Amino acid sequence: xxxxRFKSLVVTVAAxxxxxxxxxxxxxxxxxxxxxxDQTLTxxxxxxxxxxxxxHVQSGEDIAFTTEMFAGLYGLDNSNKIxxxxxxxxxxxxxxxxxxxxxMRKDAKxxxxxxxxxxxxxxxxxxxAALNDAYATVFQPVVGFDDTSNGKxxxxxxxxxxxxxxxxxxxTDAAGYWLSELAIWTAAIVSQKAITAGGEDSWWxxxxxAVGAGPFKMTERTAKASMAFQPVANWWGxxxxxxxxxxxxxxxxxxxxxxxxxxxxxDLVGMANQPPSPDDILRYKSDPTKQKDENIYPSARSTxxxxxxxxxxxxxxxxxxxxxxPTAGLGQDDGKKGRNAFSLSIDRDAMVDVAxxxxxxxxxxxxxxxxxxxKGYVGDGKDPNAVFNASTAKSDYTAWDPNGSKIxxxxxxxxxSATNTKIAQxxxxxxxxxxxxxxxxxxxxxxxxxxxxNAKKTNLSxxxxxxxxxxxxxxxxxxxxxxxxxxGHGGTEGYCNPAMDxxxxxxxxxxxxxALPLYQQAGQTLIDDNVDAVLFYGxxxxxxxxxxxxxxxxxxxxxxxxxxxxxxx
Amino acid sequence: xxxxxxxxxxxxxxxxxxxTYEVGERMSxxxxxxxxxxxxxxALVGMAIxxxxxxxxxxxxxxxxxxxxxxxxxxxYQGPTxxxxxxxxxxxRDILSRLMGGAQVSMVVxxxxxxxxxxxxxxxxxxxxxxxxxxxxxxxxxxxxxxGLPDLLIVLLIVAVTQQRGLGNIILAISLTAWLGMAxxxxxxxxxxxxxxxxxxxxxVGTRDRWILVRHIFPNALxxxxxxxxxxxxxxxxxxxxxxxxxxxxxxxxxSWGAMASDGFRSLQYAPHIILIPAAALxxxxxxxxxxxxxxRDALDPRMRR
Numbered sequence: 005x006x007x008x009r010f011k012s013l014v015v016t017v018a019a020x021x022x023x024x025x026x027x028x029x030x031x032x033x034x035x036x037x038x039x040x041x042d043q044t045l046t047x048x049x050x051x052x053x054x055x056x057x058x059x060h061v062q063s064g065e066d067i068a069f070t071t072e073m074f075a076g077l078y079g080l081d082n083s084n085k086i087x088x089x090x091x092x093x094x095x096x097x098x099x100x101x102x103x104x105x106x107x108m109r110k111d112a113k114x115x116x117x118x119x120x121x122x123x124x125x126x127x128x129x130x131x132x133a134a135l136n137d138a139y140a141t142v143f144q145p146v147v148g149f150d151d152t153s154n155g156k157x158x159x160x161x162x163x164x165x166x167x168x169x170x171x172x173x174x175x176t177d178a179a180g181y182w183l184s185e186l187a188i189w190t191a192a193i194v195s196q197k198a199i200t201a202g203g204e205d206s207w208w209x210x211x212x213x214a215v216g217a218g219p220f221k222m223t224e225r226t227a228k229a230s231m232a233f234q235p236v237a238n239w240w241g242x243x244x245x246x247x248x249x250x251x252x253x254x255x256x257x258x259x260x261x262x263x264x265x266x267x268x269x270x271d272l273v274g275m276a277n278q279p280p281s282p283d284d285i286l287r288y289k290s291d292p293t294k295q296k297d298e299n300i301y302p303s304a305r306s307t308x309x310x311x312x313x314x315x316x317x318x319x320x321x322x323x324x325x326x327x328x329x330p331t332a333g334l335g336q337d338d339g340k341k342g343r344n345a346f347s348l349s350i351d352r353d354a355m356v357d358v359a360x361x362x363x364x365x366x367x368x369x370x371x372x373x374x375x376x377x378x379k380g381y382v383g384d385g386k387d388p389n390a391v392f393n394a395s396t397a398k399s400d401y402t403a404w405d406p407n408g409s410k411i412x413x414x415x416x417x418x419x420x421s422a423t424n425t426k427i428a429q430x431x432x433x434x435x436x437x438x439x440x441x442x443x444x445x446x447x448x449x450x451x452x453x454x455x456x457x458n459a460k461k462t463n464l465s466x467x468x469x470x471x472x473x474x475x476x477x478x479x480x481x482x483x484x485x486x487x488x489x490x491x492g493h494g495g496t497e498g499y500c501n502p503a504m505d506x507x508x509x510x511x512x513x514x515x516x517x518x519a520l521p522l523y524q525q526a527g528q529t530l531i532d533d534n535v536d537a538v539l540f541y542g543x544x545x546x547x548x549x550x551x552x553x554x555x556x557x558x559x560x561x562x563x564x565x566x567x568x569x570x571x572x573x
Numbered sequence: 574x575x576x577x578x579x580x581x582x583x584x585x586x587x588x589x590x591x592x593t594y595e596v597g598e599r600m601s602x603x604x605x606x607x608x609x610x611x612x613x614x615x616a617l618v619g620m621a622i623x624x625x626x627x628x629x630x631x632x633x634x635x636x637x638x639x640x641x642x643x644x645x646x647x648x649x650y651q652g653p654t655x656x657x658x659x660x661x662x663x664x665x666r667d668i669l670s671r672l673m674g675g676a677q678v679s680m681v682v683x684x685x686x687x688x689x690x691x692x693x694x695x696x697x698x699x700x701x702x703x704x705x706x707x708x709x710x711x712x713x714x715x716x717x718x719x720x721g722l723p724d725l726l727i728v729l730l731i732v733a734v735t736q737q738r739g740l741g742n743i744i745l746a747i748s749l750t751a752w753l754g755m756a757x758x759x760x761x762x763x764x765x766x767x768x769x770x771x772x773x774x775x776x777x778v779g780t781r782d783r784w785i786l787v788r789h790i791f792p793n794a795l796x797x798x799x800x801x802x803x804x805x806x807x808x809x810x811x812x813x814x815x816x817x818x819x820x821x822x823x824x825x826x827x828x829s830w831g832a833m834a835s836d837g838f839r840s841l842q843y844a845p846h847i848i849l850i851p852a853a854a855l856x857x858x859x860x861x862x863x864x865x866x867x868x869x870r871d872a873l874d875p876r877m878r879r
Contacts, residue, residue, distance in 0.1 A: 290843040354645035433644040
């Protein structure tokens, strides 16, 4: 990302904040809006947060609050663009792409007034690496990460602080995607003093010690019952927006949430990655009056049918391929007609109608595995395998498995949930109707499915990925490289294409502008090899009263609270 | 002293064989029952509905307008149309076809449960009533213990433990709680019948116990047994529907009225036909069996004869 683009972004965001500042505590807001005197936003969530410690956070509800309470060098705006927070601008990157130098604002502070210096950044990043939780890999590009994450060292050798407001990071390889990773919660700055005072495991549970540098701070929390937040006074980053209080009721089931919302007990429903139930979404969609409150946003999640490329899977290019060994580009692909048949026999319009509440909770996929709206999306209608063609599907199937021996005992594995069961039953019905075969459904719990998929024990299973940040590397490195294809890794197909890997390695080292064509080429390779039968892309739904403005979803997370305002009503 | 009249004039109650005396037509007990049953209009309506249901269930085993499992036949939640007279459900399946398939499930479960629970109940009831003593104590204890346990709990445990949701397993599970009434009834009947003269007579000529039970006691208790079995059928159908509603019934996509109602419950506000149609089918079926059961009871019960 160029410096000019960054500057223009900062100016735009700052202008927006200035505009919002006009509308605090009643009076006119943006665009002549008249704000309500009480700027309290109240919403429910069903599942309580598991943690608000940026080093541990991984679930949707945790992320939603952590990103408001904490700040890192960079963050994301409502359109998913990287913005400067504690950093003064984009990093200085060496010509080989391996050395990053970050410059920090000198006025950044934790909400308790403690200044943020380079030592805090080193502490936070090394701590996150050492915790080695799900998102510690954000720091994988840094020299010394492996030693820190496996406990050999306390600090990554590639990180240093030349002065109080400069950070230097040495990377093992050029990583053009690293800035995208640094913009997520794992790289947020935490206070060593507060963690020591509050206790390593519980500091985030108490308002006094849940110290961050974000625009909001937690003022009250009763586990499994409620949370409250307020804007940080004189926040170093500028305006905190119109809201003065955020009240969160915790542990409210979906049906009760909507009931209370309809009784004006909540301002909106669907925050923190916890949308209303599909039944309520459909009910609202079917009611012209309620429909006005329903806001549906695309989400960065794709769902597909996984084919196993290894072992004795009928979908493997040839029998006996071991996970992580090349499976494509060999000129022989005995499984391709089968994969074609299973994909072409799915009418995705029908599936979306059945499994996604008449299309309210997902949209059919036509442009590859990376979800629409994200970098790396191949393009509308670019996946010929995602087109319903019953006759070709049937002829491909007959050619592939003339006597039915290949699908004997074949099961579709999925993690049991209402939506996944509907998807599975619809797949079963469509395969039976269009291919004339009966595929047994085998639900299980999620950990069992993940373990079996990663061990490449499932020949046909549900696959899905929700992006952590808007960069194709997040998809490819986790799912479709030869490294990911190895046993125990997340490349559940066991698909390994050395030529594609080579391109991806080049792409990963480049800036996104240069890398994007390479990623799209890789995406096209996945389509050409029919690695997975992509089904649909996700959506995120909110029910929002008309007087609430500025709430929404940027395909990854809730819009920042700074932009939310309550109009007079 | 009274003297005999010179001429004998038969009174109205005197038995005198004449050519004009009308002897009532001889009828078997079953013919008599049928004659009484025919007079009960509700029972006849019930029987007619049951006959239709049985025919529907049989036909659905080889033909339905659409495959019962087939989704996406049209837009989900579509209301009744010429092509789909009962509309489509939340998965775009034809409700009429699934209703027909559900009738088969209901009939199999109802008749299967009535049969199995009757076999268990009759055998235990006969043994307990005939032998009395420790056999009676044991069977009565078993009945009382089972009565103390909630039906639903037992059935759910069986389904959960076996992890099987086939029809056979559901019939077995429901039967294990449905035999109690039958056993109690048969035990009571046997206790009474075993003291009757024809049993004494059979015993006195050395007839074996098994023969007495099968040829003398059981046939004489058959009327109440049939009535009881008739009432087990709707109870079993309702139980299966309830299990399916809870998600413990037959495995999808096999249609069940309970599961269909469960699917429809969520869309009650915008697609009420999905729940109303299976619920109506269930109501009509239960009423039909109850009408027929009441009619049979009236027809078979001597105390009801006027």
